[in-house]
Amino acid sequence: MKPSASNTDKIHSNPISPVISQVHVDDLGISSILSNKHVTLNIDHEVDKDEALILAMGYKQEFKREFSLWSVFAVSFSVLGLLPSIAACFDYQQLVIGMSPIPWIIAVIFVTSVALSLAEVASAFPVASGTPYAVSRLAPPKYQSFLTWITCWSNWMCQITASPSVNYSGACMMLALRSYNDPSYTPTNGEIYALTLGIQIVHGIISSLPTGWLAKFNSAGTTCNILFLFIVFVMILAGNNRQELNPDIEGLTKFNVNAISWSLYNQTEWPTGIAMLMSFLGVIWAMSGYDSPFHLSEECSNAAVAAPKAIVLTSTVGGLIGFLFMIAIAYTVVDIDLIAQDPQGLGQPFVTYLAQIMNGKLVIAATALTIISSFFMGCSCMLAASRVTFAYSRDGMFPGSRWWKQVLPLTQTPVNAVWINLFLGQLFLLLMFAGDVAIGAIFSVGGIAGFVSFTMPTLLKITYARDKFVPGPWSLGKWSSPIGFVSVAFVAVMIPILCFPYVRGADLNPEEMNWTALVFFGPLLLATIWFVVDAHKWYVGPKSNLDEYIEYSDQDELEGIDGKVEHVTSNEKS
Structure with a gap:
């Protein structure tokens, strides 16, 4: 030639x-x-x-393709981490709208629509950078760079807050278990921060290993997560001893009746409908992680089919199992108000709930299994986040991108990206010293940032690019536009809802404000200013x-x- x-x-x-x-x-x-x-x-x-x-x-093929459909699903399901996620989000669902499983199933339907649309996009653009790459191909040329830039920063914020928030929750459960065994002990924020840092470091070491080792580790982690979820589910139902543990409550039966189990209990100062939408944060955060296969596309064989299938499997299987778990909680919980009061000073509503219905040894066992699942979940979150940082650095988005995009020859993994994420995650965790409401913002940020990133290509696909979108081998067909419209509408409603404080009027003060607007939209505003002032001169999207x-x-x-x-x-x- x-x-x-x-x-x-x-x-x-x-x-x-x-x-x-x-x-x-x-x-x-x-x-x-x-x-x-x-x-x-x-x-x-x-x-x-x-x-x-x-x-x-x-792009060059820089990773070994040692992830199969099962391995990618394993990472995704491990990031989902249903057992530790449900435990961590007790504050954001049960302590907002009560014990009913109704909010979960409604939210899961809409979350699944977002996942289905994302899966179709992943099939068409199976690259580690994920949704920003899709946006760069679907956006109007005039706004292509800016929309890609915003999608990148939003998705990156979702990724880098995932691991620290999971490991913060895991550390809190560990120390809550100590408080349960030693009522005189109350953990300090410094102890929680140090323990979280230790977990993060271990996860950083694991996430720096070769891809083949990571695939095996995550497969083992997913097996444990599924097994432990089933065990705790059985323990909640079979080990339920709430009648003997709560003798002061007259007429208490072994299980709640339907009228109680499925009832809504609005504990906010907002109308019940708004409160239910606010409670979706627990579901959204618990169900987050289904995008992980997208970011592992370059390490997966037959990625254009395996990645979207793993996304859909994670969302549907996770949603169904989570719903069954929520039913078990609804029929066994004794007193939501007492859980909120935390009379034992455990600091973890899920552990307080277990203590209402189980004997001591079962509480310890169930909490321990939840902690182990949380460990695997946090590690998978760090793995997925490192691939996102690598991919965006490859496009020159960050200061120091030439360092973060490097692949260590020994392991053939982006080790530098792992450790810069760990460092930034610890900076986010400093919010815990500002109080419980402030640290809760990283949960909300994960939900909003993920939604913005996940649905931006869907919005473009059903509007400007409806005639130019080229589907991959996995497609929604004639359902693509209807499901896309449902996804975008749901996200448009939820973004402002996730910024609502739980109190209003005279009760609203700096301590009770929802810090999500500051923690998410603040950095996003700075990124926008950076683009307008300087980045528009050199950032063109994927390179x-x-x-x-x-x-x-x-x-x-x-x-x-x-x-x-x-x-x-x-x-x-x-």
Whole structure:
């Protein structure tokens, strides 16, 4: 093949390597940063279908593809961490609207619609950067850079707050268990912070391991999470001894009657409908993590199919299991008001709930299993976040991107991205010294930031790009637009709701304010100012790192086998 005139300078300035494979981007039928430019990629080694796809998307294959559908689902389900998530979110659901499972099932329906739309996008753009890459392909050219920039920062904030919030909750449960065994002990914020830091460091070490090891670790973690969730579920129902533990409550039966179990108990100063929407935070945070397969696409075989399937499996299976778990809680909880008062000073409503219905040894066992599940969940969160930081650094988004995008040759993983995330996560955790309401903001931020990122490509897909979106092999078909509209509408309602304080009027003060608006929209405002003042001059969205492979040709010069990948020898290269 004769080199084109446009590449003459490259050929004279770079060593000539034998071409083993050619990928003709436009023949793959995808929308990427290289498509519709008549690009041929001359590769010096044989490429398979997975590598051809990521090359056509504009990136080198830098990770080993050692995640299967099960492995990716394992990471995603571990990030979901239903048992520790439900435990951590007791404050945001049961202590807002009562014990009823109704808010959970309603919220899950809408969350699943968001997940389905996200899965369709993941199939069309299976790259580690996730939704920002999709936005860059779907947005109007005039606003492409800005919308991609905002989506990146929003998704990144979702990712880097996930691990510290999970590990903060896990540390609190550990110390609550000590308080349960030693009523004279009350943990300090300094002790909680130090314990959380220790857990974060262990997770940082694990997340720096080779991909194959991580796949096995997360598979084991998911197996434990599912098993422990089932065990605690059985313990709640079979170990329920609430009649003997609460002799002062007259007429208490082994299980609550339907009228009590499914009733709403508004504990806010807002109308019941608003309170129910506010309680969705618990469901949203507990169900977050289904986007993880998107960010592991470059480490997964057959990513265009496996990643969206893992997203849908995580959302549907997690939603159903969580609903069953919520039913168990609804039929066994004794007194929501007493849990809120925390008479034993445990600081963890879930542990206080267990103490209402179980004997001491069972409380310790159930809490211990929840803590172990929380450990696996936090590790998976850190893994997913490191891949996001790597991907965005590859596009030059952050200060110091050249450091954070590096892949350690020994492990073939982005180790620097792991540790900068850990450092930033510990900075977020300083909010705990400002009080319980302040630290609760990182839970809300995770929900809002994730929603903004997840639905931005969906919004563009059903509006501006409705005629240009090219679906991948996994598609919603005729349901794409209806489900997309439901997703966007739900997110539009929930973003302001998640910023509401739980009190209002004269009761609203700096200590009771919802810090979410400051913690999320503050950094997002700074990112916007940065873009307007400076970043618009150099940030263009996803950038290819394939310069040495790219050859631009007239379309009639492109030839390939089956229009996909062509293998040639060095002797056939002129």
